[in-house]
Amino acid sequence: MIKKKMRAAVFEGNGVLNIKEVDTPVVEKGTDVLVKVEMCSICGTDVHIMAVPPGYIAEPGTILGHELVGKVVAVGSEVKSLRVGDRVVTNPNDYCGVCAYCQKNLPNLCENIIPMGIGANGGFAEYVKVSEKVAHKISHDVPPEIAAFAEPLACAVHASSRIPVNPADSVLVFGAGPIGLLFVQLMKARGANPIIVSEPTPLRREFALKCGADYVIDPLHEDLPAFVAAKTRIGVDFAIDVVGSQIWEGVKAVRKGGSVLLFGFNAKAKPVVEQHQITNREVSVIGTWLANDAFPKAVKILENGILDLRFLITHTLPLEKTKEAIEILRKGEGVKIMIDLSL
Ligand SMILES: [Zn+2]
Ligand SMILES: [Zn+2]
Known part of the structure; x- marks a missing residue:
């Protein structure tokens, strides 16, 4: 049962982040995937977005958050690789697939990137909508707080490959x-x-x-x-x-x-x-920029426990504390901070 309204942390410009009731996104396109967010971690980018003046520009009115894991609760008619109940981590930088860079297999450098949690609604919310090509399946056995490392890890893995x-x-x-x-x-x-x-x-x-x-x-x-x-x-x-x-x-x-x-x-x-x-x-x-093709490798590292990540988590907080969480990170008083949507 998908609720019509959901809680979300909406960036309103100038360092303002409000927890609001907003419409739950719905599947529209055939390739849409609706994800119920389990966990979404705070990124340094969120700290830069919330700074005044901002060190990274985000669109006011956008739900922040781009390092998430969640469960698929609805899929569009054309989705082939995922079904309801699957667990996914998401590449927040949706690429077009047809520009000159995408055709060179460099989706991280796509000319039409849509960045989740910056220019499109993100994961500090109960639900988020993504497209099939940026949703990567991950085992249900990986604890949510570990699975939420997929995005930053994918970026570091891609960088390491250089x-x-x-x-x-x-x-x-x-x-x-x-x-x-x-x-x-x-x-x-x-x-x-x-x-x-x-x-x-x-x-x-x-x-x-x-x-x-x-x-x-x-x-x-x-x-x-x-x-x-x-x-x-x-x-x-x-x-x-x-x-x-x-x-x-x-x-x-x-x-x-x-x-x-x-x-x-x-x-x-x-x-x-x-x-x-x-x-x-x-x-x-x-x-080096973003993750390119490193998501499957990051998923493998997380599923097989190759790195020791749990001790990096210094705080786990509810959605209502997202702004405080960003503040803790800004002051250097935390390392990895998780926003737990089940709290
Ligand atoms: Zn990030
Ligand atoms: Zn492209």
């Missing part, structure tokens, strides 16, 4: 928020050593160590280049910027021929880079 980290390669990670911590675990799983994490927040440095970092450093009070030189002499093989402004620190930290992977996104940051250091040290600087 750097060939091998056993005993050294890696420096800038930023130990939820994504940085996923990178630490993924790099650990690849056998990287040492893994160095640069993070100003003490709580997050502690989590980085629990995730398998060999060393953590506070970049505000310690000398990162000297530390990297002491541990690796020539510099790290790979640096991963999860902050969105650390390109120059990354270029300086890698050895000749090393690579800097840019994951974090900060539209306001305009870092100054000495380009010649990239040129004559043969440094590779690589961007």
Whole structure:
């Protein structure tokens, strides 16, 4: 029985988020899938959207939330891969499938992306409507709070596929928020050593160590280049910027021929880079965006328990506390925060 009205956290612009009764979405198109949300986690993007002025622009009137797991409760007439009762995680970046990028099998770079929880209604709600091609089946055996990691994990897995980290390669990670911590675990799983994490927040440095970092450093009070030189002499093989402004620190930290992977996104940051250091040290600087085809891999990692994710969850709160949850994350007092729609 699908209710006609549902509770949802609606972004109203300028840092305002209200819990409202709104119409429950209904299946209209043949490819529509209606999902009853079990769990939806707070993302750094939500924190940026809610900042004043915003660090990431979302459409006022939109229900936020894009990291969700839920159960299929209705499907359109053309849906073939899913049926009512299936459990799904969703790629929030619905792609058109026909533009020049989609035809190059780069749906993460689609020219017509519709981003859930930013420009289309998202998962801080009892129900959300998605299209079949972005809904990925996941086992009922995966606890909801673990399944909700699928989206951030898929982004980190796609990003990781862009750097060939091998056993005993050294890696420096800038930023130990939820994504940085996923990178630490993924790099650990690849056998990287040492893994160095640069993070100003003490709580997050502690989590980085629990995730398998060999060393953590506070970049505000310690000398990162000297530390990297002491541990690796020539510099790290790979640096991963999860902050969105650390390109120059990354270029300086890698050895000749090393690579800097840019994951974090900060539209306001305009870092100054000495380009010649990239040129004559043969440094590779690589961007990465969204998840591309990594969702099935993320689902497999979650179903098989390859990473240890449960301890990253510091808070589980009801929908009514979504704004407070975003605030906790903004203050760096939480790591992964789940909004539990059953509460
Ligand atoms: Zn996210
Ligand atoms: Zn497209």
